[in-house]
Amino acid sequence: MTQLRIIDNLGVLATTLRDVALNGETVALVPTMGALHAGHLSLVKRAKAEASRVLVSIFVNPTQFGPNEDLGRYPSTPEADEALLREAGVDFLYRPPVEDIYPPGFATSIYVAGLSETLCGAFRPGHFEGVATVVAKLLMRTLPSCAVFGEKDYQQLCVISQMVDDLDIPVRIIGAPTMREEDGLAMSSRNRYLTPEQRAVAPKLYATLEKTAENIRKKPENLNLILTEAKALLSVAGFTRLDYFEARHAYTLEVIQNPEDPIRLLAAAWIGTTRLIDNVEV
Ligand code: AMP
DSSP states (O other), X not given: OOOOEEEOOHHHHHHHHHHHHHTTOOEEEEEEOSSOOHHHHHHHHHHHHHOSEXXXXXXXXXXXXXXXXXXXXXXXOHHHHHHHHHHTTOXXXXXXXXXXXXXXXXXXXXXXXXXXXXXXHHHSTTHHHHHHHHHHHHHHHHOOSEEEEEGGGHHXXXXXXXXXXXXXXXXXXXXXXXXXXXXSOXXXXXXXXXXXXXXXXXXXXXXXXXXXXXHHHHOGGGHHHHHHHHHHHHHHHTOSEEEEEEEEETTTOOBOOSTXXXXXXXXXXXXTTEEEEEEEEO
16 A cells, blocks of 8 residues: 655645655646545546646635635544545645645735636635635645546636636646436535435436436527426425526536537535535536
């Protein structure tokens, strides 16, 4: 089994990664907020195929949570995370303290216009600014050859790809497919908030996305009607509230203008106090 090196200090991180680079090795970064599951481990697997060393970061980033969101109760399972990463053959686990990422006087923020404003961005003001800023910091601190992100957070993947392009950050951003439970529910650290009754409702989000994608492929000219029907189905399926259920351009996330556009279906729905997001290709 590989020796997992746990690093929480920026100086140690820098010297460790300098030695790795001097050895001619490459590093793939997998940024996470911990409470790891098989979805995260699939990113690790992809990272291992892309570089000689894998670095996983665990940082519950306060700036990406709104004032009434779940920062205070976000799940934390440090021992289990360590064991999973050891077993997965990860080389480095980086766990920076909050005050080290955001020291007093920290004043900079990265805002990716357009992509950050729509869908989740409209319902979670400031969220993608927090994400972009912390990911930029993690990339600058670790200087990986590539970084792997899940398509589960599809809009996040778009925002980060745009940021890296715009700011000439020399890293390859890789998107990896969504890992699902047997009934189709996208794996998420937040699924553990669900009661058994809510857990039974949750997979209907993916089922509806898949069915809707199929209907759009069959009759693209009925797009709006198909979306309206899907939303009605979800509200009777037991979701408390629907933030959005939309067909968007797969790369710009703009509203579909042209029937030839590549389409991604994206949804965010609440069950009680838990907000689930998911998306599928059309
Ligand atoms: P999180 O810890 O939720 O911030 O997620 C860290 C990374 O894991 C992000 O790139 C997510 O998109 C990715 N991820 C989360 N859930 C899944 C999943 N079910 N399948 C694949 N990747 C995922």
